[in-house]
Amino acid sequence: xxxNLLAAASIAALVAMTGAASAVDIAPGKAxxxxxLPKFLGILPFDQAHxxxxxxxxxxxxxxxLQFLGPTPENSVAGQIEITTNATTQGVAAIMISNNSxxxxxxxxxxxxxxxIKVVTWDSPIPSAEGEDVFVAQVDFTETGKVMADMAxxxxxxxxxKFAILSASPDAANQNAWxxxxxxxxxxxxxxxxxxxxxxxxxxxxxxxxxxxxxxVDKHPDMKLIMAPTSVGIVAAAKALQDGKLCDKIKVSGxxxxxxxxxxxxxxxxxxxxxxxxxxxxxxxxxxxxxxxxGAIKAEEGATFKAGRMGxxxxxxxxxxxxxxxxxxxxxxxxxxxxxEAAAK
Amino acid sequence: xTILGRLKSWExxxxxxxxxxxxxxxxxxxxxxxxxxxxxxxxxxxxxxxxALIMTLIIINGEIDLSVASIMGLAACVLAxxxxxxxxxxxxxxxxxxxxxxxxxxxxFWVAYVGLPSLAVTLAGLIGFRGIARILVEDRAIGGFPxxxxxxxxxxxxxxxxxxxLIFAVLFAIVAIVLHGSALGRxxxxxxxxxxxxxxxxxxxQSVKMTLFAASGLIAALAGIxxxxxxxxxxxxxxxxxxLDIITIVLLGGVSIFGGSGNLAGVGLSxxxxxxxxxxxxxxxxxxNTQTSVIGALLIFSVLAPNLAQNLQRRWIGRKT
Numbered sequence: 314x315x316x317n318l319l320a321a322a323s324i325a326a327l328v329a330m331t332g333a334a335s336a337v338d339i340a341p342g343k344a345x346x347x348x349x350l351p352k353f354l355g356i357l358p359f360d361q362a363h364x365x366x367x368x369x370x371x372x373x374x375x376x377x378x379l380q381f382l383g384p385t386p387e388n389s390v391a392g393q394i395e396i397t398t399n400a401t402t403q404g405v406a407a408i409m410i411s412n413n414s415x416x417x418x419x420x421x422x423x424x425x426x427x428x429x430i431k432v433v434t435w436d437s438p439i440p441s442a443e444g445e446d447v448f449v450a451q452v453d454f455t456e457t458g459k460v461m462a463d464m465a466x467x468x469x470x471x472x473x474x475k476f477a478i479l480s481a482s483p484d485a486a487n488q489n490a491w492x493x494x495x496x497x498x499x500x501x502x503x504x505x506x507x508x509x510x511x512x513x514x515x516x517x518x519x520x521x522x523x524x525x526x527x528x529x530v531d532k533h534p535d536m537k538l539i540m541a542p543t544s545v546g547i548v549a550a551a552k553a554l555q556d557g558k559l560c561d562k563i564k565v566s567g568x569x570x571x572x573x574x575x576x577x578x579x580x581x582x583x584x585x586x587x588x589x590x591x592x593x594x595x596x597x598x599x600x601x602x603x604x605x606x607x608g609a610i611k612a613e614e615g616a617t618f619k620a621g622r623m624g625x626x627x628x629x630x631x632x633x634x635x636x637x638x639x640x641x642x643x644x645x646x647x648x649x650x651x652x653x654e655a656a657a658k
Numbered sequence: 659x660t661i662l663g664r665l666k667s668w669e670x671x672x673x674x675x676x677x678x679x680x681x682x683x684x685x686x687x688x689x690x691x692x693x694x695x696x697x698x699x700x701x702x703x704x705x706x707x708x709x710a711l712i713m714t715l716i717i718i719n720g721e722i723d724l725s726v727a728s729i730m731g732l733a734a735c736v737l738a739x740x741x742x743x744x745x746x747x748x749x750x751x752x753x754x755x756x757x758x759x760x761x762x763x764x765x766x767f768w769v770a771y772v773g774l775p776s777l778a779v780t781l782a783g784l785i786g787f788r789g790i791a792r793i794l795v796e797d798r799a800i801g802g803f804p805x806x807x808x809x810x811x812x813x814x815x816x817x818x819x820x821x822x823x824l825i826f827a828v829l830f831a832i833v834a835i836v837l838h839g840s841a842l843g844r845x846x847x848x849x850x851x852x853x854x855x856x857x858x859x860x861x862x863x864q865s866v867k868m869t870l871f872a873a874s875g876l877i878a879a880l881a882g883i884x885x886x887x888x889x890x891x892x893x894x895x896x897x898x899x900x901x902l903d904i905i906t907i908v909l910l911g912g913v914s915i916f917g918g919s920g921n922l923a924g925v926g927l928s929x930x931x932x933x934x935x936x937x938x939x940x941x942x943x944x945x946x947n948t949q950t951s952v953i954g955a956l957l958i959f960s961v962l963a964p965n966l967a968q969n970l971q972r973r974w975i976g977r978k979t
Contacts, residue, residue, distance in 0.1 A: 353946070354945075354946045354947065355946075355947075380943050382943055382945045382946075383945060383946055384945060384946055385946050385947055385950060387898070387899065390889060391702075391889070392945070392946075394702070394889075395702050395940060396940070396945055398698050398702065399698075399937070399940040399941055402689045402692065402694065402695045402698065402941065403687070403689050403941060404689070414889075415799055415801065415891055416801060416890060416891065417801075417889040417890045417891050419890070420808070420812040420813070420890070483797050483798050483799045483893065484799045484891070484893065512797075513797065514797045516895075
C-alpha cells in the first residue's frame with residue numbers, strides 16, 4: 314500500500330484520497346448550457362482560460378457546447394451586462410463571469426440568479442458579492458500585494474526607489490484589490506524604501522496602456538519601476554520602455570503571460586514578473602460552475618469537491634469581501650531569466 | 659401614394675428588412691418573443707435611441723451634433739461629482755441636466771449666431787465636454803448612489819417596462835408632433851432644404867437652430883443620467899463613441915445627411931431594425947467584434963444602396979436617350 318502511494322506521482326491524487334470522506338465527486342454526463350464570459354475577447358489569458366474550461370467540459374461529458382462570449386474592450390461594461398441579460402433570457406444553467414463591471418453587473422446577475430442560474434465569478438469578482446454564488450480566486454489577493462512588493466524590492470535592490478502602478482480599468486475589482494493589497498504590504502518597514510508615486514489606468518487596451526506608460530516616464534523623471542498587475546499593461550509598458558531605450562534606467566514588473574513577456578525578460582526590461590495558470594483557472598471555474606448547476610455542490614461555506622486533475626477544493630468565506638464566498642486556486646509562479654523561456658513554450 | 663410606391667420607398671425597404679430579422683429571430687430563438695426580452699431589447703440601447711430622436715431633427719435641419727455622447731458623459735460626471743461633493747441626488751440630477759443644457763446652448767451660439775459650421779463646433783464640443791467630464795471624475799468610478807436611482811434605471815415600473823423606455827415613448831410622441839405637426843417642424847424642413855431661401859423669406863433661422871441645439875444638449879444630458887442610473891456608476895469615459903451609433907441610426911432611417919428630408923417613421927423603423935438585429939445576434943450567442951462587423955456591414959450597405967441605385971438609374975436613363 315505504501316509503495317503504491319509513493320508510486321502515485323500526482324499530488325492531486327494524494328489529496329483526493331486523503332480527503333475522500335468529505336469531498337463530493339461531481340457526477341459527469343449532465344447536458345447543461347454554460348456561458349464563459351471574459352472581461353472581453355482577444356487577449357491571451359482569457360483564451361487560455363477558455364481552453365481550460367473546454368478541457369473540463371470534455372471530462373465532465375457535457376454534451377452542450379460551452380459558449381465563450383465576450384464584449385469588445387471598449388464596450389466591456391455595457392457588453393457584459395448585455396451578455397448576462399441575454400444568457401438569462403435563454404435560461405442557461407450557469408454563467409462564469411470575469412467581472413469588469415464593478416457592481417454595475419449586480420442587477421443583471423441578480424436577475425440571472427432569480428431565474429435559477431448559477432453565477433460563478435472567476436479572475437475578477439463582483440465587489441459586493443451580490444448576485445454571485447461563488448468566486449473562483451486565482452490567488453489570494455492579499456498575497457498578490459506581497460508578491461508585487463517583493464518583486465519590486467528584488468528588482469530595485471536594497472536602495473528601493475520610486476515606482477508607479479499601471480492598472481487596467483478603474484472598475485476591475487481584482488485590480489483594485491491587488492493595488493490595495495500592495496499599498497497595505499508597503500506599510501511593512503522592510504519595504505520602507507519603496508515609494509508609490511502614481512497610479513494610472515490603461516483600460517487593458519494596448520495603445521492606451523502604452524501611452525500611459527510613456528506619460529508616466531515624462532511625468533516622473535526619477536521613477537525607477539512600473540508595476541503593471543495586468544497582462545496587457547505589462548507588455549505595453551515593457552514595449553514603451555524598450556522603444557524609448559529606457560530599459561537600463563526604468564524596469565517593468567507585474568503580472569504577465571510568459572509567452573508575451575519572454576523577450577522583455579531576456580533583454581532585461583522586465584527582469585521579473587508573476588502569474589498563475591489561466592488554463593487551470595478556467596478548468597477549476599468550469600468544475601465549480603458545473604458542480605453548482607448540477608446540484609452536486611451547494612454554494613455554502615465548507616462545501617468540498619473534487620475538481621478532476623487539480624484535486625480537492627473547498628468553498629470558504631472570502632477574506633477580501635464581507636459577503637463573498639470563494640474557492641482559492643493558487644499558487645503564484647514567479648518568472649525570470651532562468652525559467653521564462655521554458656514557460657513560454 | 660399607391661401601395662406599390664409605398665413599398666418601394668425607404669420605409670418600405672426598412673419594414674421588409676425588419677420583418678426578415680424578426681422572423682429569423684423568432685425561428686432561431688424560442689426566447690425572442692418573451693415580454694422580458696422585448697423590454698431588454700430596448701433597455702440595453704435605450705440611451706442611444708433617445709438621443710437619436712433629437713439627432714433626427716438636427717440632421718433634417720441640415721446640421722450635425724457630434725458632441726452628444728460627450729454631453730452624455732459630461733452630464734453623468736457632473737451628477738456624480740456633485741453627489742460626491744455632498745449634494746443630494748435630485749440636486750445633482752438637475753446639475754447634470756443644466757450642464758447638458760449649457761453645453762447645447764454653447765454649441766447653438768456658435769452655429770446659429772456666429773455662423774460656424776456645426777461639424778467643427780460640435781467636434782470641438784466632443785473633445786472639450788469629454789475633457790471636462792474626465793477632469794471632474796478623473797480615473798475613478800463613482801458609484802454608491804441611493805437605491806431609488808439605480809432602481810429607476812434598472813427595474814420595470816410597468817411590468818418589464820422601465821422608466822427609460824417610458825421616457826423614450828413620450829419623447830418619440832413629442833418629436834413626432836413637433837416635426838410633423840407644428841410650425842417649428844415645418845421650419846426645420848424649410849431651413850434644411852434651403853437655408854438661403856429660408857433666410858430671405860424671413861424665417862427666424864437663428865432661433866430655430868438655437869432651440870434645436872439646446873434641446874439636443876438637454877436630451878443628451880437626460881440620456882447620460884439614465885445611462886448612469888442603468889449602470890449604477892459613472893466613469894469619465896462613459897458613452898464614448900456613442901455619437902457614431904446614434905448618427906448611423908438616423909441615417910439608416912432615411913434622413914438625408916444634407917438635410918431637408920427624412921421622417922421620424924423611418925428613424926423609428928431603423929431603431930427597430932438595429933435593436934432586433936443586435937438582440938437576435940445576442941440570443942444566437944454572436945457577440946463582440948462579429949456583432950459590430952455585421953451591423954457595420956448592414957449600415958454600409960444601407961447607406962450606399964440608395965445612392966448606388968440612383969446612380970445606376972441615371973446611367974440607365976442616360977443610355978436610353
